[in-house]
Amino acid sequence: MTTAALRPGLERGLRRLRDRWPVLLQIGVAVLVAWLVATRVLGHAVPFFAPVTAILCLGLTYGQRLRRIVEVTVGVAIGVLVGDVIVLGLGNGAWQMSVVVVLAMGIAVVLSSGQLLVIQAGVQSVFIVALVANQSGAVSRWLDALVGGLVALVIGAVAPTSPIRRPRAEAARTVRDVAMTLRDVVAALRRGDRALATAALEEARALEGQLSELRTAAAEGVAIVRQSPFQRHHAPSAHAAQGLVVPLDRCVRNLRVLARRASVAVARPEHVPEHYVDLVAALAEAAEDLARVLDEHSTPSAARTVLGRVAGLSARVDPSAGLSAEMIRGQVRSMVVDLLVVAGLDDDEALQLVPESHLP
Known part of the structure; x- marks a missing residue:
């Protein structure tokens, strides 16, 4: 493929980057603030879910951002909470993962019809069982998810780019x-x-x-x-x-x-x-x-x-x-x-x- 053929795609990509850099900057600030709140204020050693939730909530678009923040925060919180409860009570493994997905997504369906909320509940519950799989810090992980969502909500409200x-x-x-x-x-x-x-x-x-x-x-x-x-x-x-x-x-x-x-x-x-x-x-x-x-x-x-x-x-x-x-x-x-x-x-x-x- 020639350079001339590649140029239009590169120009569109650079234009997208120019349009989206304020959003990326907001995400970077949200990650920093969420991490600092979870570590300095709550005293959590590795508050992984705080910055992750902030990233998921803010995303790369402003469309329905408030709804997305609420859905992601609640979904992540449900997934983390249910995953931690299952690990504490039943341990971790393949069948526990299956149980935790059904329970987390079921609870999310009862609470909301939002697809994003339900999916996040399932994904985060799997993450807890498959990768975290330790029985310490259950409440702290749940709090970290809430911290990330709240930070995203504040930053999304006070620092949007020009709407016009x-x-x-x-x-x-x-x-x-x-x-x-x-x-x-x-x-x-x-x-x-x-x-x-x-x-x-x-x-x-x-x-x-x-x-x-x-x-x-x-x-x-x-x-x-x-x-x-x-x-x-x-x-x-x-x-x-x-x-x-x-x-x-x-x-x-x-x-x-x-x-x-x-x-x-x-x-x-x-x-x-x-x-x-x-x-x-x-x-x-x-x-x-x-x-x-x-x-x-x-x-x-x-x-x-x-x-x-x-x-x-x-x-x-x-x-x-x-x-x-x-x-x-x-x-x-x-x-x-x-x-x-x-x-x-x-x-x-x-x-x-x-x-x-x-x-x-």
Whole structure:
């Protein structure tokens, strides 16, 4: 595999690291605090379960973090407690392990329907029987698990990352990728380049991964403002960022159809009027403007103006256009509506800016 082929994957990995380093830092702090509390305050010699529980609770995402912390803490506590009781009473071995898993997970099912809680109860009970298997320090291990969960809860509440910056950055990145794909479609149509048209279609399909990142970031932003009393003032902005997901999802779907019809038009070949190709190019420029607005957290009024111009141009029908060309024009009109919603209009306002189609 060439270096050029490896570069996109490496760039995505480094981008994930950049987005996640504050979470990793929180986990590191939680591990340190949990260990110090268990050793210095409780006097436990090797409080293994304190940092482990903190890591499991905080995880790498903010989505439903409070619920995850509670489920993991309770699950670990149940598993450790039941495992210790079985080891104290029956010793350790294969059949004891089987018994402890059934009991721990059964108790967890009675207490909660949360799958994470039940699984953690089973896993931690097995760990006690299989690896710890000593009858001293049973209560201390249970307390260590509680310490780790409580530390994670405090750190998760007081030190979340910005709930707004990442969702808007992901939205801007998605819109910028839409613009890039549109430019490739334009180039393929003007050159009659089948390979470039196919590549543009693959780019459009690959945007689903970017949308997944956006959905995660938006959900985490809302979760943070709900769970942290220190971030409640960001709630309106967090919900606004989450509101970008649906129109961008529609936009990417429409882009895939546009890229598909452009690929068909180049392959057959079918006539696509130059006016329609210019229309796609104008939409690419408007999308780039909108991405810049999202990056700069500035007012989107200028981006709306540009998109409104594209909407006006899209109304003119060329009598010489075939099926693929008309579908391309139709998808441009749909994408204009989607991007106007991203720019802050509601659906009805966006639709009103797109005039009825007409012959010249």
